[in-house]
Amino acid sequence: MSFNNRCRLWAFLLFCMWMPSVQADENCDPGNDVTRIAVAGGSITEIIYALGMESQLVAVDRTSNFPAAARSLPSVGYVRNLSAEGILSLRPTLVLGEDDMGPPEVLEQLASVSVDIRTVPEAHTPEGIVEKFKCVASLLGLSEAETSPHLLEMSRSVSVIRGFPELVSNQEDASVAIILNIQSGSPIVAGSDTSGDGIISMLAAGNAFHAVEGWKPASREAFLAANPDHIVITQRGFDMAGGMDGLAQVIEIASTNAFKEGRVHVVDGMSLLGYGPRTLGVAVDLFSDIFPSAKF
């Protein structure tokens, strides 16, 4: 680690110590009773396991597939399509969800039964991940001593990621396309204002589909015009497409620089786009794949 990075790490650690006093979001205030937790959102499940509090989990949603043990818990459906009675049947004392938890009518139903229901804020930045972690830890009423080892490790990754722009300042710009999956022949790509775009920003690279808004199917010609230098595709999308051989059949992908030069990176979707602790590690790994000559 360079001197520069070390300075940044210390600055960040000081910042972290100062942060708890300005805990802005009341959603993160300690829960009254955290003995039975229902979670809607894979990254929150991941954080609860990382904190060693998994024995308090009574239910998760379908996006909670990491760690593998979480899959054996009762599933209350998809994070945006929860069932009020299904959740209540597990008698949770606390319902924790990502900010896209829904539908709103079901949240209202849960609130009307006076269940402690909290939405954990999400921001598509490295600091946003740390904040999410701290929010969950604070909700569970954990002390600083219990969380600081994790925070220390995460803040190291954050300061590494925050050093990326400087590391690539003397390198050629790299354009990256993040593909969720290939639906009826069209790759679904991350445009601006998406979780995927946040990852590309972390990597100090350019989004090949910056002009697109949201997750959209890219037309063949738009994809060829964008001609990304790197393609990042989710493991699920990669498997559904039939692996490298399958991608070779998708003409707009096969014609890109990225595919021809063998710069297709396959990453687990939830670890890439879930904005849980794993996302920091994935960003660091992807950076060293995309800029192999940059040293940090």
Add this chain to the structure above:
Amino acid sequence: MSRRFSREALITSSLLIALLVSVVVALSQGALDLDLIAVLLGAAGGVDTEVLSNIRAPRVALAAAAGAGLAASGAVLQGLFRNPLADPGLIGVSGGAAVGAVTMIVLGAALNLPPIILAYSIPIAAILASLVVTSILFLFASRHGSFNVATVLLAGIAINAIASVVIGIFQYISDDGQLRTLTFWMMGSFGRASWATVIPAILAIAGALFLLLSQTRDLDRLQLGDAEAFYLGVDVQRVKVVIVFASALSVGVAVSLSGIIGFVGLVVPHIVRFVVGVTHTSLVICSALLGASLLTMADLGARLIMMPAEVPVGLVTSAIGGPFFLWLIVRKVPNAF
């Protein structure tokens, strides 16, 4: 005559009992294991009482109301178009209502309406859109003076195609969250029910049923043909307008609150016709009762199959209704296979 009457009364009352039984079963069963009697006696805990009164009861009420509305609309539309295959879903009325509702879901957010107005703007948009579709169908079908069985179905296919294009456009312009909301909304669910929206829906559907029932005698005469009904003293145009309006009202309300729930309007009147015959008064009453109990049971199934998660109820009804539709075609068209 009296024997016929008592038979109809017997069937109607047994359907009424069946509806009561399914409502009680639907109220007592669910993901949350609660004791219905204890709750009713006030002996249960707070959570059980609140789940029953604020979550389970409104959804059972909505399922029953939507089932009654869809089945009764199917019955009268089949009579009006003199077409046994007229189902609100097949001929595009549900699709039209869905376009209205989806428009509001996607654009309503941009209009920045307060939530309370937004909640009612979706049903109103759905009713208006299904009214437009029913009127268009009606114009198509009656253009040459007489209804044509094939024209109605073909027009329905075209309207469904247009509806899916419009919905597709909205899916394209919607953001990630809206898109996923739409996808699940389209599959149909009663899980979003709350008393604030269910009570107006029940009143609207009850009003529509009342309007439909006021036209059933004239609808019977209309089966002889427009001219024949006219000579029997029927105000043909008024009958048609009232039926179009009332069925659009009940389908629009049902779709706007619960998404697209297919085949109820097709399957139920057919089963009822086997038993009570083709008189529209008893057909509409019995269809409404049977539709209500079937959809209550289908929703119970949707709640229990993948407990504690839920299956979209539209998938349950289509899984039953699709094969039934095929069977109907095989039965009606001897050379289909």
